[in-house]
Amino acid sequence: MKMLPTVLANLFSKPVTRNYPTFVRDPFPNARGELVNDIDRCIFCGTCSRKCPSQCITVNKEGGQGIWSLEAYACVSCGICVMSCPVNSLSQKKTYRPVGTGRVTVTLTGKLPEKPAKKTEKPAGAKPAQPAQ
């Protein structure tokens, strides 16, 4: 008899679990997922590669071009690079990167910022990082 309320409640309640592939829960608004770089805004300062705990980002400058590359499956989605990016070019999607069977290296190339001298003209104030020097 003691079990009766539980039995009745279970008879008339929905299942606790979701029927996964059919119903997918939306990610939370601040979920930390796949890392993306808006390469047009990137100034290739290299802050992200220096701060990354898993050292999965490398930034190179060759012949007037900047190369930003990410060892995709070594990224632990901690969000340190996003937090430290001086021009907010990095961001994280809410969803994770789909699983893969091999290494994935994301390589993005972009133009280096044109005038690093421009900053020195400005008086000390907002400091959008130390561009390529």
Added chain:
Amino acid sequence: MARTVIPFGPQHPVLPEPIHLSLVVEDEKVVEALPTLGYVHRGLEMLAVKRDFNQMIQIVERVCGICSMIHSLCYCQGIEEMMGIEVPRRARFLRTVWSELHRMHSHLLWLGLFADSFGFEALFMQLWKIREKVMDLNEGTTGNRVIVSVNVIGGVRVDLDESQIRWIKDTLVDVEAGIRKLQSTIMNDGTVCRRTKGVGILTKQAAYDLGAAGPTLRGSGVAQDMRQLKYAGFDEIPFEPVVETAGDSWARGNVRFRECLQSIDLVRQALDKLEPGELAAKVKGKPDGEVVTRVEQPRGECLYYLKGNGDKFMQRVRIRTPTFANIPPLAAMLPGLDFADVPVVVLSIDPCISCTER
């Protein structure tokens, strides 16, 4: 009767992680238990010479897959002590909130696994159903379920807004109701009591002598909890350790069950004490000197020894985790038990082997 040696682990249905016990059995009674470790050593301590002291936060978080936030809290506290940084008040309470949420989900996970170890599948599922709400709180507030990455040296990097605080409080009402509903099952149910009461007894003196930590120690009647050291926000939140005196598996389960309820209370108090303010103090310079810090993990006392020499790389990071302290008491508890009770007793210390081997 001849003695037989039965290998228990490293792969065993009740063990979430690999530990090997050579059980010397005589007539279904355990005579001796010899533990062997070393199956999941990852060398995380040595990474300190390759990653700078800020990057190490994310690395020490990965020492444990359950109480990650508390590891980084301990590490950050050590560096802050070394560099003489005062953490803002709001950050201290936010750290308390997340560390208690971690303790809660760890205990609920363990209670579920414990129920599973004596074959009570339904209780296991009910407990994990409740745990999922706590995991959602972690993910909704920080962006990740387990490895929350909220700590930075000098404070925290994630804030809670009013709506999130209300959401946490509302969810905790549900969580508390859910846990209380299971109270009589965990404490008084005939099946549970028969499998756990009087099984794996560790006396108060033995617990103290063998250096047990955390719920294993408190289950034997020693009121020792590192939160009494008043780290993070615990200096302003009144705190009394949960103690049971029986010293058996049931008592250790009960300590953890009551600590779940206590954690809910502590989170509420910490949320009430949140005042607007800074999240992190400014950090200048590099760590120099040596320091030992201790915090209370869900499994017991966690100790960090940190040594820096003014360079951006630490010279030494030494981590001593509670399961390491709890293995000698486990080896002392097992002799004299029925072989069928071994899984229950092994789980009753809440073994976290990846923690132990770093």
